[in-house]
Amino acid sequence: DQQVKQNSPSLSVQEGRISILNCDYTNSMFDYFLWYKKYPAEGPTFLISISSIKDKNEDGRFTVFLNKSAKHLSLHIVPSQPGDSAVYFCAASARYGGSQGNLIFGKGTKLSVKP
Amino acid sequence: DAMVIQNPRYQVTQFGKPVTLSCSQTLNHNVMYWYQQKSSQAPKLLFHYYDKDFNNEADTPDNFQSRRPNTSFCFLDIRSPGLGDAAMYLCATRDGYAGTDTQYFGPGTRLTVL
Numbered sequence: 001d002q003q004v005k006q007n008s009p010s011l012s013v014q015e016g017r018i019s020i021l022n023c024d025y026t027n028s029m030f031d032y033f034l035w036y037k038k039y040p041a042e043g044p045t046f047l048i049s050i051s052s053i054k055d056k057n058e059d060g061r062f063t064v065f066l067n068k069s070a071k072h073l074s075l076h077i078v079p080s081q082p083g084d085s086a087v088y089f090c091a092a093s094a095r096y097g098g099s100q101g102n103l104i105f106g107k108g109t110k111l112s113v114k115p
Numbered sequence: 116d117a118m119v120i121q122n123p124r125y126q127v128t129q130f131g132k133p134v135t136l137s138c139s140q141t142l143n144h145n146v147m148y149w150y151q152q153k154s155s156q157a158p159k160l161l162f163h164y165y166d167k168d169f170n171n172e173a174d175t176p177d178n179f180q181s182r183r184p185n186t187s188f189c190f191l192d193i194r195s196p197g198l199g200d201a202a203m204y205l206c207a208t209r210d211g212y213a214g215t216d217t218q219y220f221g222p223g224t225r226l227t228v229l
Contacts, residue, residue: 009155032216043119043205043220044158089157093216101146101209101216105157 003027004092006106013113019077021109023090026071030092034103035064035075038087047088048075080113087111118142119221121206127227128196136191136224138206146209147189148218149181153202164189165211193226201228 005024013019023033031052036044050057050064050073057064063076077084087110091103119140128134138147145166150158162181163170169181178200180192193200203225207218 004157034217036220041124041223041225043121043207043222046217046219049215049217095216101211102148102160102163103216103218107155107157 001026002106003030004090004104004106006088006090006109008109009107010110010112013080013111015082015113015115016079019075019080019084019111019113021075021077021088021090021111023073023075023106024071025073025092027092027094027104028071029094030104032093032095033064033066033073034091034093035062036089036091036105037084038089038108044089077111080111082113082115085111085113119206119208119219121204121221121224123224124222125225125227127229128193129229130197131195134193134196134226136193136204136206136226138189138191138221139187140206140208140221141187142208142210142219143186144208144210144219145186146211147183148205148207148209149189149191150205150207151200151202152205152223158205161191196226196228198228201226 034049035047038044066073087108089108090106148163149161152158161175164183182190203223206221209218
């Protein structure tokens with residue numbers, strides 16, 4: 001049973017517009033959420049994270065929103081650039097729920113930003 | 116720059132021929148992880164070490180073993196690779212004392228089984 005779901009395998013956006021990547025989770029014990037970016041033939045690179053005590057975290061062009069009641073988080077990229085084209089993974093952990101800091105990953109969403 | 120290094124980047128082995136993948140880190144993190152990732156799938160945790168304590172995921176096949184001789188190095192041994200073991204293998208580290216669950220990944224080793 002998938003605890004972290006990224007229901008859109010792919011997303012295509014025009015350069016300069018907003019990219020919104022979505023992630024849903026089922027485990028209410030999750031209290032820490034992360035987004036990773038992965039280029040082909042490379043390992044995932046940490047992008048941004050959010051603790052469950054917050055509903056928004058911003059870092060430059062990247063903002064993550066957390067809606068705990070809906071068990072949903074989203075990553076907004078504004079403005080989108082061609083270099084943002086990659087696979088984006090959502091991950092979650094239950095820091096105080098005995099997960100030992102282990103991350104549960106979604107299957108990823110492939111973002112294509114067209115010039 | 117502090118980093119996670121994996122060697123080799125690409126590994127080709129024959130069916131049933133043992134193979135060892137290596138990971139080293141200069142981050143001085145006490146936690147290290149091995150993941151298996153297949154195309155269009157989420158990374159799947161195989162093992163992790165918290166300091167010297169080894170933790171094996173329940174569904175990790177017996178064919179997979181790991182060694183961590185010191186803080187900096189970790190190895191993944193596949194004793195008898197099958198065609199289904201062809202995948203990207205990712206090593207990651209975490210500072211278990213920092214109060215964060217953020218993991219830092221190496222570039223991965225792409226394993227091909229012929």
